[in-house]
Amino acid sequence: MARGRPVEANVRMRAIELIKSGMPRNAIARELSIAPSSVSRIAAEEELSFDRANQTASATAARQHDLKVRRLELIDELMAKAADHIVAIDQPFLTFNIGGKDNVYTEHTLDRAPTGDILNLHRAASLAMKDARELIHDDDDEGVAEAESMLMNLILELGLHEDE
Secondary structure, eight states: OOOOSOOOHHHHHHHHHHHHHTOOHHHHHHHHTOOHHHHHHHHHHTTOOOOHHHHHHHHHHHHHHHHHHHHHHHHHHHHHHHHHHHHHHTSOEEEEEEETTTTEEEEEEESSOOHHHHHHHHHHHHHHHHHHHHHHHTOOSTTHHHHHHHHHHHHHHHTOOOOO
């Protein structure tokens, strides 16, 4: 079998370091500008291997961390939406109508939302907090019980719970 040009000693030493650090073969080849087969040959000569199990475990742990971060972001967004809905209950409320034979636009500002809209805002806030609570259950680490307790107290204080 024909072999390519020999790998310089300093490149070979760097390849050995990168293999030991767990870097993938093709990434080492790109970084050192040598053929992937050269990296494989160096690993074989040094009795080193590319441990896919460690790489897979690292990738899985990184993905789990990314998902946990996203869940926390979603919890924050849901709680902010719930707070917005609760605040909107006591804000001035614009009502409008388009009607009559001339399709005239009329509007009125009420001191607060009508009863039906208040009920809808309560439901929206309650659903957002329940969704946040479910996301908290996805993470089983410390502080979950405290966060759940805080959410339940908030739900109960706001009267947003439903008898199930």
